Amino acid sequence: MADVKKLVFSIIRFLQDQRTSNTLEEEQAESLEVAIQCLESSYGIDTSDEQTVAKYQVQKNLLDLFNAQLSIETDAEFSELSLHEASPEEKEQAEVLKNQGNDFMKAEQFSDAIECYSQALKLDNKNSVYYCNRAAAYSKICKHKQAIEDCQKALMIDPLYSKAYGRMGIAYTALDDHESAYECYRKALELDPGNQSYQNNLEIAEQKLQESAANSGFNMGLGGGMPGIGNLLNNPGMMQMAQQMMTNPDMQNMMANMMQGMGQGGGSGGDFSSIMQMGQQLAQQMQSQNPELVNQLREQMGRPPNPPGNDQDPNNDQQPPPPADGQA
Structure with missing residues (x-):
């Protein structure tokens, strides 16, 4: 007990x-x-x-325990992946590929950018920046789940990588998962307190949670107030x-x-x-x-009785587009 x-x-x-x-x-x-x-x-x-x-x-509190478990959970590909130490030549070549990917991002050629980052990771799969940049490219073509997975991989390599939390928050926002987005922005801001973009996104996620709570009927079916x-x-x-x-x-x-x-x-x-x-x-x-x-x-409480079968449907408001996100 x-x-x-x-x-x-x-x-x-x-x-x-x-x-x-x-x-x-x-x-x-x-x-x-x-x-x-x-x-x-x-x-x-x-x-x-x-x-x-x-x-x-x-x-640890309940939410930290939950988040710690989620950070362990990865897909089979990454959990079985053997991170290797790249040679100086491989690191140099991977950096060239990363820079090419950044150029493709600026030109809005996002599929080509993904290919460059993927090639860079084949050479140096211990570099969290490559995963994080590929996550940004995935978000641009609306592959938000892949973006989240890449951010999680980046954080397994570097748990203090604030930009990975920020980009994961953007992906969760696009999926209308504002609870997860809020936690990502909160963690990003904790690691980088002066980042105004994280602060703005945190406030947007907070507002969306308030709207969701107001529409969810979370007051246990007892009516408002x-x-x-x-x-x-x-x-x-x-x-x-x-x-x-x-x-x-x-x-x-x-x-x-x-x-x-x-x-x-x-x-x-x-x-x-x-x-x-x-x-x-x-x-x-x-x-x-x-x-x-x-x-x-x-x-x-001055509320009318619940009619049979009275279920409330939450409204799905469209999230404002996230701010531009530069490459590392």
């Missing part, structure tokens, strides 16, 4: 970090507060207690249902499966989509187990 409590403690800390971030609107932040207090009550965890923190806190959090937590039916759900073996298996999926590299971003998905499943289970209670809570 101690390991389960460590997991729950990490989830609570993650939710607390998200609640205090600028990526959620007030209603969503209040919904997270409800989830946090339900988890604390169900598992008897007080994150403000020093003894509890000393007992259950792990060295949750001014009566205290009333919810004092509602015996609400707390009883939360206790039953979180101590239910099926619910614990759901959480374990989520963590197992994260450990196996499930998902495409270093984002919290798995946890958000679990939250949606919790909401659906609440609605199916006790729809009368859910409607009662909605009425307490």
